[in-house]
Amino acid sequence: MEKRPKKSNHLSPAVRTFFNRGAIVYFAVGVAALFLLCALCAGWLTPYDPNKNVIAEAVQGPSMKHIFGTDEFGRDVLTRLIYGSRISLASSLMACGFAAISGMLLGLLSGYYEGAVGRVILRYVDLQLSIPPLLFTIIIGMFLGKGLTGLIIALGFGLIPSFVRLMHSQVLAIKNSDFITALRLGNIGDWQIIFNHLLPNTLAPMITMFAMNLGTTVMLESTISFLGIGIQQPTASWGNMVADGEKFLFTSPLLCILPGVCVVLLTVAFNIIGDSLADALDPRLRGKL
Amino acid sequence: MGEEKKTLLEVKDLRVSFFVDGSEIKSVGGVSYQVREQEIIAIVGESGCGKSVTQMSTLQLIPSPPGRILGGEILFEGKNLLSFKPESREMRRIRGKKISMIFQEPMTSLNPVFTIGNQISEVIRLHKGVNRREAWEEGTKALEAVGIPDPAARMKNYPFEMSGGMRQRVLIAIAVACGSRLIIADEPTTALDVTTQAQVMELLVRLVREKGTSLIVVTHNLGLVARYADRIYVMYAGRVVESGCTKDLLKHPSHPYTKGLLGSVPRLDGDRNQELIPIRGVPPKLDGLTDRCAFLPRCPYPCEACKNRPYPGLRPAGENHMTACYVDIQGGDYDE
Amino acid sequence: MMNERQDPLLKVSHLRMHFPMIKGLIPKACAYVKAVEDVSFEIEKGKTLGLVGESGCGKTTIGKCILRVHEATSGTVLFHGQNILDMSRKEHRQVRRKIQMIFQDPYGSLDPRQTAFDIVREMYVADGATHSREEAAKRVNELMTLVGRPPELGSRYPHEMSGGQRQRLGIARALACSPELLICDEPVSALDVSIQAQVINLFKRLQRELSLSYLFIAHDLVVVRHIADQIIVMYLGHIVEVAEAEELCRKPYHPYTQALLSAIPGVDYDAERARERIVLEGEVPSPTKAPSGCPFHPRCPYASEACQRKMPKMKQVKPGHQVACYRVDWERKCD
Numbered sequence: 001m002e003k004r005p006k007k008s009n010h011l012s013p014a015v016r017t018f019f020n021r022g023a024i025v026y027f028a029v030g031v032a033a034l035f036l037l038c039a040l041c042a043g044w045l046t047p048y049d050p051n052k053n054v055i056a057e058a059v060q061g062p063s064m065k066h067i068f069g070t071d072e073f074g075r076d077v078l079t080r081l082i083y084g085s086r087i088s089l090a091s092s093l094m095a096c097g098f099a100a101i102s103g104m105l106l107g108l109l110s111g112y113y114e115g116a117v118g119r120v121i122l123r124y125v126d127l128q129l130s131i132p133p134l135l136f137t138i139i140i141g142m143f144l145g146k147g148l149t150g151l152i153i154a155l156g157f158g159l160i161p162s163f164v165r166l167m168h169s170q171v172l173a174i175k176n177s178d179f180i181t182a183l184r185l186g187n188i189g190d191w192q193i194i195f196n197h198l199l200p201n202t203l204a205p206m207i208t209m210f211a212m213n214l215g216t217t218v219m220l221e222s223t224i225s226f227l228g229i230g231i232q233q234p235t236a237s238w239g240n241m242v243a244d245g246e247k248f249l250f251t252s253p254l255l256c257i258l259p260g261v262c263v264v265l266l267t268v269a270f271n272i273i274g275d276s277l278a279d280a281l282d283p284r285l286r287g288k289l
Numbered sequence: 290m291g292e293e294k295k296t297l298l299e300v301k302d303l304r305v306s307f308f309v310d311g312s313e314i315k316s317v318g319g320v321s322y323q324v325r326e327q328e329i330i331a332i333v334g335e336s337g338c339g340k341s342v343t344q345m346s347t348l349q350l351i352p353s354p355p356g357r358i359l360g361g362e363i364l365f366e367g368k369n370l371l372s373f374k375p376e377s378r379e380m381r382r383i384r385g386k387k388i389s390m391i392f393q394e395p396m397t398s399l400n401p402v403f404t405i406g407n408q409i410s411e412v413i414r415l416h417k418g419v420n421r422r423e424a425w426e427e428g429t430k431a432l433e434a435v436g437i438p439d440p441a442a443r444m445k446n447y448p449f450e451m452s453g454g455m456r457q458r459v460l461i462a463i464a465v466a467c468g469s470r471l472i473i474a475d476e477p478t479t480a481l482d483v484t485t486q487a488q489v490m491e492l493l494v495r496l497v498r499e500k501g502t503s504l505i506v507v508t509h510n511l512g513l514v515a516r517y518a519d520r521i522y523v524m525y526a527g528r529v530v531e532s533g534c535t536k537d538l539l540k541h542p543s544h545p546y547t548k549g550l551l552g553s554v555p556r557l558d559g560d561r562n563q564e565l566i567p568i569r570g571v572p573p574k575l576d577g578l579t580d581r582c583a584f585l586p587r588c589p590y591p592c593e594a595c596k597n598r599p600y601p602g603l604r605p606a607g608e609n610h611m612t613a614c615y616v617d618i619q620g621g622d623y624d625e
Numbered sequence: 626m627m628n629e630r631q632d633p634l635l636k637v638s639h640l641r642m643h644f645p646m647i648k649g650l651i652p653k654a655c656a657y658v659k660a661v662e663d664v665s666f667e668i669e670k671g672k673t674l675g676l677v678g679e680s681g682c683g684k685t686t687i688g689k690c691i692l693r694v695h696e697a698t699s700g701t702v703l704f705h706g707q708n709i710l711d712m713s714r715k716e717h718r719q720v721r722r723k724i725q726m727i728f729q730d731p732y733g734s735l736d737p738r739q740t741a742f743d744i745v746r747e748m749y750v751a752d753g754a755t756h757s758r759e760e761a762a763k764r765v766n767e768l769m770t771l772v773g774r775p776p777e778l779g780s781r782y783p784h785e786m787s788g789g790q791r792q793r794l795g796i797a798r799a800l801a802c803s804p805e806l807l808i809c810d811e812p813v814s815a816l817d818v819s820i821q822a823q824v825i826n827l828f829k830r831l832q833r834e835l836s837l838s839y840l841f842i843a844h845d846l847v848v849v850r851h852i853a854d855q856i857i858v859m860y861l862g863h864i865v866e867v868a869e870a871e872e873l874c875r876k877p878y879h880p881y882t883q884a885l886l887s888a889i890p891g892v893d894y895d896a897e898r899a900r901e902r903i904v905l906e907g908e909v910p911s912p913t914k915a916p917s918g919c920p921f922h923p924r925c926p927y928a929s930e931a932c933q934r935k936m937p938k939m940k941q942v943k944p945g946h947q948v949a950c951y952r953v954d955w956e957r958k959c960d
Contacts, residue, residue, distance in 0.1 A: 016310075178734035181694055182795075185725055186748040186802050187718055196747075200738050335817040438907075454908045482679040483844055484905045487888035491904050509818055512890030515897040539894040551892055553822035555851035557874055558893075564829070565851070567822035571787045 018280035021272075028272035031265050039086040048076040050083040051234040059252055071244060071255055073234075080236035081262060087225075087237040088266060091152050092217035098156035100210050103163020104202075110164065111171025112194065122168065125161040133158045137220060141229050151230045155220055159213050166209050170202040204281035211277050215270035222263045238263050294325040296364075297503050298347070298471055303361035305339070305346050308354065312576045316342040318527040319361075321603075324471065329497065329504045331514035331535075333550075334524035335572060340507045343524075344473050348384050349375040366470070386416050389464035391493075393476035395456035399448040405432070405459055406444030409466060416467040431466040432459070435492055454485040458492065465496050472497065475507045490517065511550060515539055520609075523547045526573050526583035529603065533610035543612035545588045582613070590616045632706055633667035634838050635691070635724075635806055640664045640700035642686050646913070658912050660686045662862040664700075668806065671832065673839040675853030675870065677846050677885070681912045682859040684842045688808040691840070692726060693717065704806075722752060725799035729811035731791035735783040741794050742779030745769065748801040768797045771834075773827060789820035796827065800835075808840045813848060821848070828852060847889055850874050855945075858882045861912060861920035863936060868946035878948040881921050919950070927952050 019025050038045060054074035062069045068077040106125075110118035128136065137158040144150030174180060175198065183193050224230035225239025233240060238259040245255030305317040317339040324330050334340045345351050347363055347370065363370040365383065373380045384390075392398050400408060409428035414421065425444070432440035435458040448456055457477060464472050474493060478486035494517045497504045506514055514521060514535070521538050523531040523546065531544035542548040549568035570587040580599040585591055594601075594615040603611040642661040645654030661683040668674045676684045690697040693709065702709045704720060712720070728734035735744060745765045766776040772793040783791055792812060799807060809828070813821040829852060831837055843849050849856055849870070856873045858866040858881065866879040877883045887903040907924045910916060916923050922932040931937075931951050939947045940954075 178728040178730060179736045181692075182726065182728070182734055182798065183747075184694075185692060185721060186751045186798075187722055188747065188751045192751075197736050197738075201736070335819060452908050482909055483846075483888050484679060484884055485908050487902060487904050491902065510890065511818075512892045512897075515890060515892050515894055536894050539892060550818055553819055554892060555822075555825070555847050556893070557847055557850065557886070557889070557891065559851070561851055561871065564826050565822035567826060568819040569823075571789060571820065572817070 014280045018276045020279060021276055024272055025276050028269040028276075031269040032273060035085045035089060035262075035266055035269075038082045039089045042082045042086055045082055046076065046079040048079040050075060050079045050236050053234075059248060059255075061252065062254070068258055069252065069254055071241075072248070077241075077255065077258060080241060081238070081258060084236045084238045084241060084259060085262065085266075087148070087231055087235070088218050088221060088263070091148065091155060091221045092214050092270075094152045095155035095217050095221075096159060096210055096213050098152065099159035099213065100163050100206065102156075103160045104167045104199075104206060106160070107164045107167020108171055108194065108198075111168045112175060112198070118168075121164065125164050129161050134220065134223065137224060138227070138229055141224060146229065146232050148231065151221065151224065154224075155217055158220070159217065162213065163206070163209060166205060167202060170205060171198060174198055174201050205278075208274055208278040208281060211270055211274035213274075215267040215274065218263060218266045218270065222259075294327060296323050297326050297328075297366065298324040299362075299364040300343070300347065301362040301364070303343060303346060303363065304359040305342050305351060305356060306359055307356050314575045315527050315578050316356075316575060317346065318578065320524070320527070320529055321361075322522050322529060322532065324503050324505060326470075326503060327498075327501045328519050329494065329506065329517055331506045331508060331518035331521045332524060333508055333511050333514065333521055335509055337572060337575065338524045339527040339575075340524050341475055344390070344475055344505065344507055347473065348388060348390060349373070349380055350384075350390075385412065385469075386467060387469060388471045388473060389467065389469040391457070391460045391464060391472065391474040391477050393479050395453065395460050395480075396448060398460055399456060401448055403447075404444065405446050405448065405451070409444070409459070409463055412463050412467050427466065428462075431462040434465070434496070435459070435462040436488075437462075453481050454489060457481065457489050461489070461493055461496065465500060465502070468500075469502060471503045471505070473505045473507070476509070477506070478513065479508070479510075486513075511539070512554065523550070526578060527575060528583070528600070528613065530584065530613045531606075531611065532603065533607070533612075537607060537610045541607065541610075543606040543610065543617070544584075544614050545590050545616070546584050549587075549589070582615075592616050633703075634670045634705065635668040635840075636701075636703040637667070637687070637691065638665045638701045638703070640687065640690060640702065641698045642683070642690050642695060643698045644695075656913075659862050659915060660912055661690065661697075664859075664862075664864055666857055666864075666867070668838050668840060670805070670838055671836040672855070673832065673841050673853045675849035675856040676840060676842045676859065677844065677849050677856055678859035679844055679885075679909050681861060681909055683862040683912070684859055685810050688726065688810055688840060688842055691808060692721075692724060722802035723804055724806045724808065725802050725804040727792075727795055727799055727807055727809040727812045730815055731788055731795050732783060734795055735791060735798075737783055740780050740782055741769075741774070741786070744783075744794060745797050745801050748798050752802075765797075765801070768800050771800065771831070772797045773823075787820075788816050789823060792816060792824055793827065796831070800831070804837070806838045806840065808842070810842045811844065812841075814843065814845065825852060845889070846874065846885055847891075858885065861909065861915050863920055864939070864949065865921065866946075866948045866950075867939075868943075872943070872946055878942055878946075878953055879921075879950050880925050880927055880952070 052075065057070050057074035058072050060066060060070045066076050066078070070076055071080070106121050110121040137154045140157050141150060141154035144153055180193060180197065183197060221230060222239035222242070225237040226243045228243065231237035231240055241259040242256055248255050300323070301321050303317055303320045307314040307316055320339070320343050332340045332343065342351065346358055349370065351358065358371060361371070365387070370380070370383065406425060406428055409431060410421065410424035413419065413427050414424040419427070429440045429444055432443055437443050437455060437458055451459070477493065478489050481489060490513065506518065508514060518535045520532065520534050522529050523544065525546050531538065531542065531547045538547065539551070542551055552566040553568055555565060568587055573583050573586070582595050582600050585595050588595070592615055601613050601615050603613050606612040640661055641663060643657040643659050646656045646658060647653065648655045664687060666674060676687065678684050686695060689695045691702050691709070697710055700710070704724065709717065709720065742765060745768055746761050749764055750761050769776045769779065774790060774793045774797065786794070813824050816824060825848065828839065832839065841849055841853050853870045856868060856870050857864055858879065860881050866873065866877065866882045873882065874886060877886055884903045884905045891897055905924050918934050919932040919936050922928040925932065929951065937949050937951045939949045941947050942953055
């Protein structure tokens with residue numbers, strides 16, 4: 001009698017909708033997977049040390065030895081790009097994860113317990129939203145000092161308001177729906193309602209939001225590193241690679257262009273994935289007209 | 290109907306399908322009906338029976354893809370509307386000028402950023418070729434004619450400033466003002482309060498009679514049309530299962546589905562202690578229809594013919610009365 | 626006027642619900658929407674009370690006040706003689722499961738991510754009397770059968786069901802709490818005509834078998850007449866007429882009830898063509914702009930000056946039949 005629900009039944013239309021946009025989605029997933037692979041297997045993919053200076057080989061063009069050439073300290077550009085993807089992915093994933101978790105928590109609090117607590121949270125969110133995100137992240141970054149941890153926290157902080165806003169509206173809508181009322185009438189406790197019913201039903205838009213914000217964060221991280229506040233030399237990050245390559249813009253443009261292309265590719269890929277997730281996780285679009 | 294009136298709209302064997310996820314949903318599977326001049330007909334059926342899709346097809350308003358008109362003819366004033374492209378000039382002239390549509394939710398049919406007056410006078414200007422001031426005055430008169438109090442002031446209102454009933458009146462005013470030959474009202478009163486429903490129906494029918502317009506009322510509620518309709522078509526699972534003049538059809542329903550519908554609604558004079566006689570089961574899914582009668586699984590009078598032979602098609606069941614059933618549920622079994 | 630033999634199951638007295646309209650940075654009520662004004666009624670065990678009215682008449686709000694989804698402004702709701710509205714949260718938990726609700730939109734009242742089986746089981750086991758898995762499964766399947774849902778369909782999700790099946794599931798879930806009173810808020814109006822009758826019959830059968838009491842809220846007088854023993858007609862938060870179901874439909878006194886009855890379309894051809902319809906002027910005003918005095922007076926064909934000033938008191942016209950209208954005395958003379 002208690003047949004387990006066929007998971008495929010529930011999932012397959014979602015997967016189909018996800019790939020609805022065709023080639024571009026495959027492309028985006030491919031790009032994201034490629035960079036993920038680079039980040040995970042950086043050590044095996046390249047024989048060079050990304051941070052070791054070989055002054056004799058400084059600023060070379062592409063060759064068989066160095067496919068994308070070397071930078072001003074003679075370091076292999078491809079190797080630095082591969083190691084840079086680590087920074088980009090790690091910082092964006094962790095910053096978004098940090099933002100999503102704290103945003104969901106604050107959104108849940110402000111939505112479920114309206115009143116003073118909720119109002120204070122929302123006012124704070126409004127305040128933060130009135131400061132440009134880049135400026136906000138830079139200020140927080142300066143306080144937390146240079147380095148990866150500081151960067152991640154600074155990036156994450158900047159993203160919290162959007163997650164809080166979304167979570168708040170989701171919680172409000174679901175909290176007042178009939179099925180939650182029905183559960184209350186059955187003496188089902190607050191925690192059970194929140195964890196078994198409220199959270200699962202807010203998850204779909206939150207995941208979408210997460211994917212969309214990954215793209216933004218990649219961009220933001222590079223910008224900050226470019227400005228010299230985020231990741232510091234000699235650690236490779238796409239942002240500081242662009243900054244360093246700037247000097248050779250006219251003589252060796254690849255030094256500048258390649259990391260820039262990586263930033264754009266990854267940002268676009270995350271945005272496309274986010275868009276497709278939004279379609280796939282929306283039950284009104286899934287499998288319907 | 291004493292003297293024969295000219296046929297205004299004739300739909301012949303219309304078939305419309307929606308193609309979703311590789312399966313075909315046969316929304317309309319061979320529907321024929323006709324509307325004569327100055328006639329009020331009703332198309333009755335439950336949700337998903339294809340009654341609205343049929344009407345949307347008449348005006349070629351089916352979203353395509355996924356929808357597709359697979360066959361049939363829609364003859365309006367002798368011209369086959371399906372021979373025109375949906376966005377062609379001819380089709381656009383017919384929508385609005387010759388045939389008007391009134392929807393269930395009036396808010397979606399009015400443009401929220403323009404005043405009521407703007408929208409009415411625009412339609413009048415387009416269709417009658419008068420100047421702005423004349424159109425505005427005519428619009429005010431049109432609002433007055435549909436019983437909107439203080440029409441001059443109301444002309445300056447936006448749709449959201451009006452109640453549901455008022456908005457529905459505005460749509461009726463627009464439909465009547467541009468002198469349509471045919472008005473299609475799709476569930477015109479379903480979203481309204483009971484007392485407002487009565488107002489809107491009385492108004493619509495009075496105006497239609499005055500102007501000599503034909504009217505198609507699409508509804509799920511047989512009671513709503515018992516008072517007004519000349520003829521009724523009952524639809525089930527994408528087909529017309531019974532048609533006839535209102536009196537005949539309500540007094541002597543010949544299809545088990547119609548009979549079931551009539552039996553399942555409580556009546557004001559009925560015995561409260563008696564159980565209602567519901568139609569058992571649920572309406573069928575439209576993507577798995579066979580060539581058998583779609584009502585068979587729910588039918589209280591199944592016979593061998595129904596199981597072995599394809600859908601019977603409409604056959605006479607009296608004067609001006611057609612039914613798509615092998616069984617004569619009034620007399621004995623149908624035997625062939 | 627009810628028989629004094631036993632206490633009613635539910636006794637609502639002078640219930641008022643005024644919703645504050647909140648404005649400003651520092652939230653402050655600037656005005657009140659009087660959704661329910663001085664409503665009193667009783668429901669006896671095993672009986673059905675019908676609550677009829679159009680949108681904005683406060684019928685749903687009354688249901689939600691009884692359930693304490695809304696906290697009523699004033700009044701008492703006695704359930705088995707105890708005032709629900711005065712109870713602490715802890716005390717309320719003791720009785721809350723005895724009153725359950727059936728919702729208008731069967732889809733919105735089911736968690737889209739739960740299977741039918743889980744929806745009912747969760748409600749059944751929620752009360753802490755930890756039952757074994759098998760016992761719970763057995764009870765859930767009993768409940769499913771009781772409401773006419775094949776237990777094999779327990780693994781379905783709400784979006785895979787028809788409207789009628791969803792509503793049956795909603796009923797099974799309510800029954801999982803072993804309630805004594807069901808508040809049914811327009812339980813059939815979202816369903817197809819051919820399915821409505823199935824669900825109405827189900828309600829009547831469950832009442833016989835489980836001796837349930839219903840507060841049946843609907844806008845359709847014909848449906849309510851079929852299921853209710855007594856009917857209350859409401860207009861903009863006020864009760865305008867109360868009577869036994871058949872009595873009310875046979876001889877309505879209040880002009881609003883008369884219009885409401887007259888507006889209901891029937892399927893009897895001769896009757897439909899012959900009868901005169903009372904078509905009211907205007908529409909139900911928004912409860913935020915309720916008229917003074919009798920709220921019906923702007924639309925009432927018989928309104929006088931007195932109606933604009935003060936809401937008439939309920940008057941008894943016959944045993945068990947009360948009307949709030951100044952015209953009642955005059956009407957009775959005509960009888």
